[in-house]
Amino acid sequence: MDEQIFILTNDAGEEQRCRVVFNFETDEHSYVLFTLINENGESTSDITALRYELDENGEMASFEDLETEEEWAMVEEVLNTLVAEFDQDQLNFFTVAGEDGEDIVCQVLHRFEANGKNYLFYGLADDEEKTEIFASAYEADENGMIIDLVPIETEEEWAMVEEMLTSLTDKEQ
Template identity: 60%
Template sequence: MEEQIFVLQTEEGQEQQCRVVFTFDSDDHSYVLFSLVGDEDAGVSALRFELDDNGEMAGFADLETDEEWAMVEEVMNTLISEFGADQTNFFTITNDQDEEVMCQILHRFERNNKDYLFYAIVEDEVPNLDEVFASAYISGENGEVADLLQIETDEEWAMVEEVLASLAQQ
C-alpha cells in the first residue's frame, strides 16, 4: 500500500505536501481528509476535490456550508469511532476498479526476518472471512501497514500456508 501525497499552494505561494488520510464521495462532491506532511500535530482537515484526466486529485476547494462541514465531521467521527482506537489493525488498498477498500488484519507473524500478515476485506463493517489474503509487509513507525509486498517464492508460500493451517487448528 503506497502512501498518497498531494501538494497544495499555501497563501504565501509555497508548496505544502499533504498526506491523504481518507477519501469519500457524497452525492454532490468528492472529499479528502488529510494531514500536513511535517506538521502531523496540526490534525486532520478536509477539502473538496475533483479528478483530473489522469485520475489524480485536483481542483481543490474549501468546504462552503455548515451542512457540508457537518457531513464531513460525521464521516471523521465515524472513522475515529470505528478505527481510531485500533488503527494498526486496519489499512486500505485500491481494488481493480480504483476504489479504496478497507481491510482488517487477522494475524501478523514474522519468519526469516520478514513480516507477514493475513487480512480480509471489510464489507458492511465486518471482515469477509470467506476470502483471506496473505502478504508480506513493511511496518510504519506506529505499527501500521506502510506497504504490502508480494510473497515471491513457492517456499515462502508453503511457509505461509503452514502458518495458516496451524492457526485453523487452534
C-alpha cells in the same frame, strides 16, 4: 497500498505536502481527508478536509474549502466512522518481538475467558492460510488492546486451551 501525496499552495504562495488519509464521494462532491506533512513525511497537523475535482489526468485538483456547517458535520461523521472502524480492527492485531528483534504482526483468531483469565488463539498476520496457530493468555488495556502475552504454565491450563481449540475446529467443519 501506496501512500498518496498531493501539494497545496498556502495563502503565502508556499507549497505544502499533504498525505491523503481517506477520500470519498457524495452525490454532489468529492472530498479528501488529509494531514500536512514535513520533508521527512511526518504529519504536522490534525486531519482536515477539502473538496476537490479530478483533472484530465485523474489527479486531485481544484481544491475548495468546505462551506457549510452541514458539510463539515457530514465530513466529521465520515471521519468518526473511519476512526471507530480502525480502532475496532486494531483490536484484532498486535505485534511481538521476533528472535531477531523485529516486530512480527499477529492476528487474533479467537478470544475467550476461562477461570478468570483471558486467552487467545492467534497466527501470523501474513500467513493467510493460518498454517500455525498459537495460544496464549494475555493482558489487555481498558480498550481491549493486547498489551502483554502471558505464558500458559500448567498442564491443566493447556488441556483446557486444547479442548477449546478442538471445539472451535469441530464447529468449523
